[in-house]
Amino acid sequence: MVHIITDTTSGLPPEISARYDIPVIPQVINFGRESFLECEEMDSEMFMQRLVSSDVLPQTAAPPPELFVKHMARLAADGQPILCIHPSSKVSGTVRSASVARQQFPNADIRVMDTLAIGGPLAWMVICAAEWASEGLDADTIWQRLEAMIPQVRLYFTVDTLEFLQRGGRIGGAKALLGNLLRIRPVLKWHEGQVEPLISERTRARALQHMLSLAVQEAPRDRDPMFSVMHAAAPDVAEQMANEIRARFGDVKLLVMNLVPAIVTHGGPGAIGLGYFVAR
Secondary structure (H helix, E strand, C coil): CCEEEEEHHHCCCHHHHHHHCCCEECCEEEECCEEEEECCCECHHHHHHHHHHCCCCCEEECCCHHHHHHHHHHHHCCCCCEEEEECCCCCCCHHHHHHHHHCCCCCCCEEEEECCCCHHHHHHHHHHHHHHHHCCCCHHHHHHHHHHHHHHEEEEEECCCCHHHHHCCCCCHHHHHHHHHHCCEEEEEEECCEEEEEEEECCHHHHHHHHHHHHHHHCCCCCCCEEEEEECCCHHHHHHHHHHHHHHHCCCEEEEEECCHHHHHHHCCCCEEEEEECCC
């Protein structure tokens, strides 16, 4: 059976990882000179406490190749292919690290995919790959199906404050100051593997409704859509968004998940994301 490897930027639920024996490689979070492995040495609650109290903005780093090597060695022992499914190379060095690790196994069939995705859509791609592998599909077929999903990804999110985008260099200081004074809530979109601004709303409620309206317009109804609602310390808001999705689409595949520290570093507490796939 084809093996799957991913990393923590997917936010893959632990029960899914355990069910399909999927190693989830941790990203690295740096607070000054202190380094932590995401979700292993620093969970979301610890990270959030440190984030709001620290004068130093944390930095993120891709997992070093050696974190991949031990898992690749174990999985490659049975001679079956390994698919490494990771976030956009435009925002993360994870694909590069996995590719370096792969070089230590020249006789193994190890493939590294740049999905151009992150968060919930990446998690769904991993889940689909694992389900297809469990059904006995070969690596070529799974790879082709994943490639077909890449242009179908849609991901929108809004943040509760522009502070963290500004501190991380994702938005100019003056614009961030003006936005916070006016309480503007930007709606950002994930486009071709990176973040771009879409529209600004005056309230978070309006920003969330704008995201929901995009899903209603874009998500297909003629096949099972796969949604993900992501949040940073805003579970009530995320559940409300999830209920809105259920009300409009019925009993659909839906993940409600915490945003991992590597993403919250830039979005800050209160960030909400909505991901799904469109038909092509």
